[in-house]
Amino acid sequence: MKLDAKIPAGPLESKWENHKFDLKLVSPANKRKFEIIVVGSGLAGGSAAATLAELGYNVKCFCFQDSPRRAHSIAAQGGINAAKNYRGDGDSIHRLFYDTIKGGDFRSREANVHRLAEVSGHIIDQCVAQGVPFAREYGGLLDNRSFGGAQVSRTFYARGQTGQQLLLGAYSALSRQIGAGQVQMFPKTEMLDLVLVDGKARGIVVRDLVTGAMESHAADAVILATGGYGNVFYLSTNAKGSNVTATYRAYKRGAAFGNPCFTQIHPTCIPVKGDYQSKLTLMSESLRNDGRVWVPKSKGDKRAPADIPDSERDYFLERKYPSFGNLAPRDIASRSAKEACDAGQGVGESGFGVYLDFADSISRLGEDQIRARYGNLFDMYERITDENPYKMPMRIYPAVHYTMGGLWVDYNLMSTIPGLHVLGEANFSDHGANRLGASALMQGLADGYFVIPYTIANYLASSKLEKVTTSHESFKAAEDSCRKRVGQLLSIKGSRTVDSFHRELGKIMWDKCGMARDRAGLQEALKAIPKLREEFWQDLKILGTNEEINQSLEKAGRVADFLEFGELMCLDALTREESCGGHFRTEHQTPDGEALRNDENFCHVAVWEHEGDATGPAKGHKRHQEELVYEHVKLATRSYK
Amino acid sequence: MKLKLHVWRQKDKAAKGRMVTYNADNISPNMSFLEMLDVVNEGLITTGEDPIAFAHDCREGICGSCGVMVNGVAHGPQDATTTCQLHMRSFQDGEELYIEPWRAKGFPVLRDLIVDRSAFDRIIQAGGFVSVNTGSAQDANAIPIRKSDADEAFNAAACIGCGACVAACKNASAMLFVSAKVAQLSLLPQGQPERQDRALNMVSAMQNEGFGNCTNQYECEAVCPKQISTDYIARLNREFIKAALTYPDAKK
Numbered sequence: 001m002k003l004d005a006k007i008p009a010g011p012l013e014s015k016w017e018n019h020k021f022d023l024k025l026v027s028p029a030n031k032r033k034f035e036i037i038v039v040g041s042g043l044a045g046g047s048a049a050a051t052l053a054e055l056g057y058n059v060k061c062f063c064f065q066d067s068p069r070r071a072h073s074i075a076a077q078g079g080i081n082a083a084k085n086y087r088g089d090g091d092s093i094h095r096l097f098y099d100t101i102k103g104g105d106f107r108s109r110e111a112n113v114h115r116l117a118e119v120s121g122h123i124i125d126q127c128v129a130q131g132v133p134f135a136r137e138y139g140g141l142l143d144n145r146s147f148g149g150a151q152v153s154r155t156f157y158a159r160g161q162t163g164q165q166l167l168l169g170a171y172s173a174l175s176r177q178i179g180a181g182q183v184q185m186f187p188k189t190e191m192l193d194l195v196l197v198d199g200k201a202r203g204i205v206v207r208d209l210v211t212g213a214m215e216s217h218a219a220d221a222v223i224l225a226t227g228g229y230g231n232v233f234y235l236s237t238n239a240k241g242s243n244v245t246a247t248y249r250a251y252k253r254g255a256a257f258g259n260p261c262f263t264q265i266h267p268t269c270i271p272v273k274g275d276y277q278s279k280l281t282l283m284s285e286s287l288r289n290d291g292r293v294w295v296p297k298s299k300g301d302k303r304a305p306a307d308i309p310d311s312e313r314d315y316f317l318e319r320k321y322p323s324f325g326n327l328a329p330r331d332i333a334s335r336s337a338k339e340a341c342d343a344g345q346g347v348g349e350s351g352f353g354v355y356l357d358f359a360d361s362i363s364r365l366g367e368d369q370i371r372a373r374y375g376n377l378f379d380m381y382e383r384i385t386d387e388n389p390y391k392m393p394m395r396i397y398p399a400v401h402y403t404m405g406g407l408w409v410d411y412n413l414m415s416t417i418p419g420l421h422v423l424g425e426a427n428f429s430d431h432g433a434n435r436l437g438a439s440a441l442m443q444g445l446a447d448g449y450f451v452i453p454y455t456i457a458n459y460l461a462s463s464k465l466e467k468v469t470t471s472h473e474s475f476k477a478a479e480d481s482c483r484k485r486v487g488q489l490l491s492i493k494g495s496r497t498v499d500s501f502h503r504e505l506g507k508i509m510w511d512k513c514g515m516a517r518d519r520a521g522l523q524e525a526l527k528a529i530p531k532l533r534e535e536f537w538q539d540l541k542i543l544g545t546n547e548e549i550n551q552s553l554e555k556a557g558r559v560a561d562f563l564e565f566g567e568l569m570c571l572d573a574l575t576r577e578e579s580c581g582g583h584f585r586t587e588h589q590t591p592d593g594e595a596l597r598n599d600e601n602f603c604h605v606a607v608w609e610h611e612g613d614a615t616g617p618a619k620g621h622k623r624h625q626e627e628l629v630y631e632h633v634k635l636a637t638r639s640y641k
Numbered sequence: 642m643k644l645k646l647h648v649w650r651q652k653d654k655a656a657k658g659r660m661v662t663y664n665a666d667n668i669s670p671n672m673s674f675l676e677m678l679d680v681v682n683e684g685l686i687t688t689g690e691d692p693i694a695f696a697h698d699c700r701e702g703i704c705g706s707c708g709v710m711v712n713g714v715a716h717g718p719q720d721a722t723t724t725c726q727l728h729m730r731s732f733q734d735g736e737e738l739y740i741e742p743w744r745a746k747g748f749p750v751l752r753d754l755i756v757d758r759s760a761f762d763r764i765i766q767a768g769g770f771v772s773v774n775t776g777s778a779q780d781a782n783a784i785p786i787r788k789s790d791a792d793e794a795f796n797a798a799a800c801i802g803c804g805a806c807v808a809a810c811k812n813a814s815a816m817l818f819v820s821a822k823v824a825q826l827s828l829l830p831q832g833q834p835e836r837q838d839r840a841l842n843m844v845s846a847m848q849n850e851g852f853g854n855c856t857n858q859y860e861c862e863a864v865c866p867k868q869i870s871t872d873y874i875a876r877l878n879r880e881f882i883k884a885a886l887t888y889p890d891a892k893k
Contacts (some may be wrong), residue, residue, distance in 0.1 A: 051775040064694065066811060067762050069802055070704040122778070129778035131831045132869045133795040140785030158795060165798060166705055172770035179766035187759065210751055239698040242701045272667055278676050279700045382704065383719070386671075449775045497681070497686050543691050548653060549752040551694055552686065 001256060001609050003626045006410040007111045012632050016115040019411070020454050024461035031056035034460050035219040037204055039191045041068030043163070043441060044424025045225030046170035047448030053177035055453060060217055061174065061183050062206060064190040064241055064554075067550050069171045072227060072239040073444060076163025077284035079145060079155035079379065081440040082120040087144055091152040093117045098580045100439060103149040103329050104432020105581035105597065107259070107605070110632055112429050120442050124156055126449055130169040134158050146289055147437040149329035149640075155438045160284050160377045166441055167543035170448070174474070190480045190554065191246045192349060194253045194420065195474050201420035202468045205478045206487075209554060212546040214479050214486075216470035221419045221456055224250060225448065228403035229427040230263065232562045234506025236400035237269060237282040243558035244565045247407050247426050252614045255415040256607045256624065258408035258428030260565070261573035264435055264582050266401030266513050267293075267333035270384055270394075271353040274544045280399040281384055283356070283439050284377055285437040288326045288558070290361035290370065291394070293333070295354050299344035305355055305393050316340055326639040331434040331582045331595075332640060334398035336516050339593065341397070347396045357393035365490040402440060404431040404582065405572070408607050408626070413447060418463065421456060423447035428605065433581025441631065481615040486546050489556045491601065494539030497522055498555045505529070505559070505566055513570050522574040526567060533563040533617075568608060568621055575623060578602045580616060587635075599635050603628050642668040642734045646681065649741040650668035651772035652748050654757075658750065660739070670730035674717060675700060676709060679728055694753040702726040702866060705801030708808070709754045710741040715864040723803065723866040726768055743804050745813035746851040757805050761818060767846035768839040769822040771831050790828050797825040799867040806861035806869075812853030817861040819843050820877035821869050837884035839890050844881050845869055 008019040026034065036055050038049040041063040049061040062559065065071060083096040096117040101108060126144070128134065135143040135157050143152040158165040163370045177183040188209040195203040195216065203218040210464040229244035230236035235254070251257045268283045294313045301308065316336055321328045328336070337354045340346060362370055365391055371378070378389045385395070406428040413421050413429070424444040512525035542552045578598035579588040588596045612619030644665040651658030665681050672680070675697050687746045698706040702723040709724055712718035718725045732738070740754065743756040761774035786794075798821070806817035823840050826832030832839070855874050884891065 007735060016773075025670045039709060039782060047775075056772045065698060065704070066703075066758060067802065068763075069762070070698060071705050072699060072704070074705075075699045075703050077703055084781070122776070124781045125778040126773075126779040128784060129771065129831055131826050131829050132780075133791055133798050133825065133829070135795075136786055136788045136791040138788050140787055141782050149812075161703065161799065164801075165795075168798065172765065173773075173775075175762065175766045176770040178762075178773060182735065188761075237701075239700050273671050276669065276672055276676050276680055278673070278679055283699050343719075379721070380726065383675075383702075383722060385727065386728070386730060388831075453775070495681055495687075499683060541686060543686060543689065549694050549755065552692060 001416060001624050003256070003416070003607055003624060004410060005626060007109065008411065010111060012114050015111050023454055023458035026457045026461050028056055032058065033617070034058065035060065036221050036223065036456065037217055037219040038062070038206055038223045038225060039204065040071065040225035040227060040426070042071035042073035042225060042227060042424065042554070043167055043170055043176065043225070043444030044448045046071065046167065046174045047445050048223055048225060048423055048452050049183055050170060050173035051178050051449055051453050052456070053182035055317060059177070059183045060186065060219065062186045062189045062191060064209060066188050068185060068187065069168060071167060073167045073441070074164045074240055075239065076441055077160045079147065079157035079162045079438040080123065080166060081147065081154050081438045082124045082156060082442065083117050083154060084121050084124060086142060087153050087234050087387055089152045092153050095152065096120060096154065098633060099129055099150050100430070100436060101432070103436035104434055105595065105638055106432065106603070106630070106633070106635050107580055107628065108432030109628060110630060115451070116430050116443060116446050119446045122450055123445045126167050127139060128164055130172060132158065132165045132169040145286055146327060147328045148285055148288065148333065149436040149498065156595065157286065159193050160286065163441060165567055166445065170445070175573045192249065192557070193478045194250045196253055196417065197468050197472055200418045200463070203470065203475060205475070205482050207482070209332060210437065210549055210559070212548060212550070214467060214482055216475040216479055218468050218470050218475065220460060220465050222424060223421045223422065223452065225406065225423040226408070226426045228402045229565060230403055233400040233509045234502050235272065235277060235280050235510070237266060237280050240279060243561065245558050245561045247422070248565050249548065250407060250415065250417065250420060252610050253417065254610065255417045256408040256543060256609050257419055257568065258605050258607050259405040259572065260608065261513065261576060261583055262404035262405060262433050262581065263328060263400060264402040265334045265352055265398045267330055267398050268356060268396045269399035270381065271348055271350065271397040281380065282399070283381060283394060283396060284632045285330070286358060287374060288376065290373065291326065291358050292360060293326055293354055293356055293358040295340045295345040295347060305357070306411070314340070314345065317548065321640045328640050329434060329436060334515060335584060337398055339524045353395040355378055355393035356396045358389065359393070362390065362540065364607050374434045398587035404428065404433060405436055408605065410460065413452055414455070415461060419459065423452060423528055433583055433622050450555050486557070487561070489540065489553060490546065492537065492540045492544055494541050496539050496541055498540065498542065498552055498559050501532065501540065502555070502559045502562070504532055505563060509566055509569070516586050517573050522570045525570045526574070529567045529570065536560065536563055564618060571621055572608065576602055576606060642670060642729060642732070644668060644732065644735070645737045645739065647739045650693070650753055652752065652753055654749055668729055670728070672729045673700070673725055674727040674729065675725050679770060688698065694755050696755045697725055700725040700829040703801060704711055708743060708803045708805055710743070710808060712739050714885050715743070715808045716866055721866055721868050733847070745807045747805060747813060747815065748804060756804070758802070761804065761815070762801050763850060764815065764843055764846045765822065768835065768842035770773035771826060772835060786829060794825045794828040797821045797869065797873055799826070800869050801867055803866065805864045805866065807852060809860040809864040810853070811860070812856060814855050815852035816855040816874045816877060817865065817869055817871065819847050820873035823880055824873040824876045836880070837888055838891060840880040840884045842878065
């Protein structure tokens with residue numbers, strides 16, 4: 001496999017400008033001759049579909065939700081970063097670029113991240129123009145807050161519902177194009193396979209989730225914006241439907257997968273309560289602007305938090321990272337919380353929790369001010385836990401939140417399959433080994449609004465694309481294999497439910513490939529997962545048929561893919577013999593327990609290639625490397641102390 | 642906790658539905674309402690009965706996917722709460738619950754508790770946007786907006802499109818939903834050029850989808866998980882009348 005990241009030559013600051021000029025264009029009259037498929041309608045997919053339609057392309061957009069407005073981007077809470085420097089506090093494109101590279105623990109591409117920082121300001125402009133109601137100051141100008149891993153205030157927000165408001169902005173732009181007939185929208189439709197003709201991505205096979213009908217769609221290019229795969233852990237902050245199927249199917253068709261083991265564990269989530277629990281709920285990172293994280297100094301201290309005097313509390317983030325304090329990056333904050341709990345200082349019934357305390361802020365600013373900033377989050381916390389966070393500290397614990405890994409893409413956001421483009425969380429590109437808070441929204445919208453419209457034109461203008469219809473044999477073969485697979489799932493007629501398998505897989509992944517990983521554990525997981533997969537294909541029980549709304553069948557298809565994908569994650573974690581960002585191998589740490597990178601051998605993207613037939617289980621996974629070249633940033637040990 | 646559930650079962654859009662009774666045992670008060678249904682469904686699958694189909698996704702009250710009638714109240718008894726955020730501690734041990742889908746002409750039942758809400762998307766497509774192409778925006782701070790207007794626009798924009806307002810209304814009116822979007826954009830300078838057309842077109846789309854009108858019962862506001870105020874309906878009426886009088890020949 002040949003990996004060419006296609007990073008433009010020239011100085012960092014002008015790479016994107018020059019590249020845009022070098023890219024070929026499609027004339028307005030020719031745009032209407034092209035069909036583009038967009039899978040996913042979140043920030044990346046929705047913004048891409050809308051923008052490409054505005055430009056005149058014919059777009060088909062697919063989502064498994066019942067409306068594009070329900071994509072999981074909607075749940076993002078805290079905010080979106082942009083290097084506007086409206087505060088005059090020393091921010092700049094270069095600083096956002098540097099913070100993101102450093103936050104990612106020096107495992108992302110300089111050129112991509114710089115472009116992201118460059119377009120960040122335009123995103124805010126675009127969203128405001130759409131009517132997104134960002135928070136404002138009394139003078140009527142936009143307000144900012146601070147997020148982890150940065151010492152400037154560059155995060156724009158709409159209370160604790162920034163993702164919702166940005167997605168509704170993209171959704172409104174998409175709706176306008178649907179109304180105009182330029183986008184054909186297919187809600188409640190799930191992609192099951194990618195179709196290649198002459199080695200190029202030319203379409204997809206989908207299942208109508210209401211009727212069960214399998215159908216093919218042909219196009220000149222395919223865009224996947226299908227989000228992350230955090231649900232491989234079963235419990236995560238992702239929506240219940242979030243899955244790896246689209247990207248994993250593309251992987252099996254030949255698209256390489258970058259850094260699958262890079263998972264973000266978010267430090268501030270509501271702790272697990274019982275074995276019936278179906279998902280974890282995030283409490284926005286923005287809370288760390290005003291909340292202080294602490295545990296009792298002594299082990300097993302069962303006193304009520306109010307009864308523990310200040311001198312007997314360990315504000316461990318402030319103690320260990322005085323210059324960033326409670327706003328240390330996510331991977332570091334999560335690991336510190338885990339350490340405290342592992343040392344027996346955890347709070348709550350299970351002992352897996354730390355306090356996030358607002359008492360100081362409430363006495364400094366007053367309860368009303370705190371309510372104005374975080375009211376909806378406090379209410380949500382109370383609804384779930386039945387505890388009032390205005391009166392007693394929140395209890396939080398880390399949970400799986402985001403996946404930095406994803407399909408490998410070049411600078412043009414194209415995968416190793418010509419014509420297959422990947423945007424947003426679904427690609428691997430911009431966050432390295434750890435994503436900074438408020439950067440996911442930025443990347444999703446950067447990819448969709450400001451990158452893909454330029455780069456896809458270059459692909460369309462410079463490729464020879466014969467007319468292809470869905471009667472082509474490749475489509476028929478892919479449809480047949482999808483039908484066969486559904487038939488297999490339904491015919492097992494075993495005794496265990498899909499959820500029971502998913503929970504079991506999740507437990508393996510969390511125990512062995514979660515916040516801390518080691519060789520022995522990963523090797524165990526690599527034995528346990530294939531065994532579980534085998535049991536799945538022998539003992540799964542799904543009722544009903546394909547030709548109806550069958551939620552168990554939908555889940556089964558997704559879990560079947562997670563059962564293969566989990567193995568790839570463990571394999572990646574096992575072969576990356578270093579600790580970096582969210583990937584913490586206990587064998588590789590500094591004496592004071594910080595991640596110990598190995599730049600000599602691992603300053604690269606691990607790029608995996610599927611071996612074997614696309615329709616059968618993998619015969620193997622082959623590891624390639626894209627070396628990361630740092631011309632502008634000096635590789636340094638990340639320090640937030 | 643032990644509960645007795647009466648649940649609406651309907652195979653598909655064309656089939657006739659009926660209430661079926663189930664026992665829900667071993668329910669923890671800390672479970673969410675949907676986790677309670679998960680537990681019931683795991684039991685049903687084990688005994689060979691089709692699980693209850695219900696819509697859900699984020700399970701944190703923001704995607705707007707979930708929503709059922711619990712004892713005749715959209716999203717159940719807790720104020721300002723979606724079904725996924727409703728917890729079983731809101732109920733008594735031994736209670737009987739009647740669980741039904743949204744019922745409205747504009748929301749046909751697809752299966753059990755799942756309804757088709759695509760009408761809401763079509764209403765937004767009729768005008769719930771600002772027509773601005775990507776890349777043509779001016780600097781964000783070039784449009785200062787009075788803080789109180791921005792806050793009020795946000796309150797309206799908080800709508801999650803779940804459809805509880807329609808389900809709670811005896812007229813199956815979608816006016817709270819429509820008014821939230823019309824109000825948000827009419828409060829902001831960005832929404833001004835299309836203000837009148839938006840009100841006319843969205844109201845017309847709402848009527849074409851089979852939703853009724855508002856007769857001031859405020860049931861919608863009472864069940865809205867995001868506490869969208871019926872004040873916006875008053876705003877919508879004003880916007881609509883003004884637009885209809887100003888542009889009597891406008892496309893409807």
